[in-house]
Amino acid sequence: MSQSPDGRPRGRHARPPSEFEIRWTRLAAWPRRSWRHRLAAAGTGLAAVAGLASAAVLALPGGGPDPAGSGAAIAVRSAAPPSPQGSAGAVGDPDEVIDAVPYFETRDPGKRVVKHVTNVRRSGSFVRVYTDLREEDENSRPAVDLCEWTTQFLRDAGDDRPRVFVHGESDGNGSVVLANKQSDKDDCEVAETR
Incomplete structure (x- = not known):
């Protein structure tokens, strides 16, 4: 049996890597990626965080946009249907x-x-x-x-x-x-x- 660099057996009867193992290997290869990949990953991460933050703000009571443009609309809305x-x-x-x-x-x-x-x-x-x-x-x-x-x-x-x-x-x-x-x-x- 040959020694493989990652320690897993290779050959016809070897177990294929799991989805987790594949993702972990890709994550471990992060430093070798180009600056474009890093920039794209960072931008995607920032967009996800911004989306979650805006969804959380809108979910709060009164967190949405004020259509009248002032805080006085809240009092009027509570008296209306x-x-x-x-x-x-x-x-x-x-x-x-x-x-x-x-x-x-x-x-x-x-x-x-x-x-x-x-x-x-x-x-x-x-x-x-x-x-x-x-x-x-x-x-x-x-x-x-x-x-x-x-x-x-x-x-x-x-x-x-x-x-x-x-x-x-x-x-x-x-x-x-x-x-x-x-x-x-x-x-x-x-x-x-x-």
Whole structure:
């Protein structure tokens, strides 16, 4: 048997190195690498540390950017209805708007309309309200009410250009739009598509 420099047996029956051994060997070769490799590794490390630090700051209460540009906005926000942007729980989906349904319940104490809501999500600049209403409920009173309530919910939270889609279920067409507000002039009713 021959002596190898790293002390591991070589040959046809030798055990291949583990992933850990390969990485450790590469790490041990660090001083032999060029200055470009060192610079790239240092830059990657600094970027990772900066990303973790900014994520930690944003996770703190009040750590995000102040849209009004002053500390006075905090007092105003606490008196206003819950914000649809900052209300996602730490363990929940960041696109889910969890404060919308409680807001709807203040408008609908009997829960005749709210009982149809299955999910409220932010999708880019839009808020989408998913319901169990059917495709035939296009422009129905519950769909239009949900659209109007969501629009007011967003305005109360400081959104000056609210965009809302209320979706229903369909057998083969995905989530159909039952009501929407795509512009300031829109009245939450969808145009006739048939």
